[in-house]
Amino acid sequence: MPIVEVHILSGYDAEAKRRLGEALTDAVRFVVPAPPEAVTVMIHEMPGEHYYRGRTQRSGAPALADPKEIVRSYLLAMERRDIDTAQEMLGDGFVMQFPGTAPMSKLSELIEWAAPRYRSVTKTYEGFDAMQSSSDAAIVYARGTLSGVWPDGTDFEGIRFIDRFELIGGLITQQDVWNDIAEVRAST
Incomplete structure (x- = not known):
């Protein structure tokens, strides 16, 4: 049973997280012969105030339209x-x-x-x-x-x-x- 963990900045709505979970499930199934219900995707949200890149606090980009x-x-x-x-x-x-x-x-x-x-x-x-x-x-x-x-x-x-x-x-x-x-x- 494949398990995928992804960390994202907080702020994405439920629909964006659903699409991300489905896309990661599909990506795993493209390589591993597993039915969708055997793939576990865990999405961990991190508050934006804990994210720095290049010594600068950053915020997440908006989700792309489907x-x-x-x-x-x-x-x-x-x-x-x-x-x-x-x-x-x-x-x-x-x-x-x-x-x-x-x-x-x-x-x-x-x-x-x-x-x-x-x-x-x-x-x-x-x-x-x-x-x-x-x-x-x-x-x-x-x-x-x-x-x-x-x-x-x-x-x-x-x-x-x-x-x-x-x-x-x-x-x-x-x-x-x-x-x-x-x-x-x-x-x-």
Whole structure:
């Protein structure tokens, strides 16, 4: 039974500590073959007045926002065509790559490119998976199925998709999309 102990400065809320406990459990399970209930995580809080670095008293940094929730909010804003809200979630140098087209950097380019492909599309999510890359980027995968309406007014559903996002500093900097929409459309 793996036991992980971590010391943090006091001030993090229960949600941040829950996320930290889950992330440490997942990190252990990535190496040690243990079910989640066999991994014990102990979080010890230290008062900030007892923490010094470089002879200076320091306080803890605020918890990062959950990258899965940022991606979920972005995708919901895009589905609602709330472009202003979605745009606020994008970082400098944002680039997105969809099947069958060159990389795009503006949401307006995506909307223009998608217009002849379908009238509307919605996503049903099977899950979101997040991890930290070896760089500063958080990686989030969203997976599930697409449904919607083709340009001729016929409905479609059950088309597989995977979206991969990179986030730096809580902002989306890259989106890569894979789906079977072209193959399904060609067969109808």
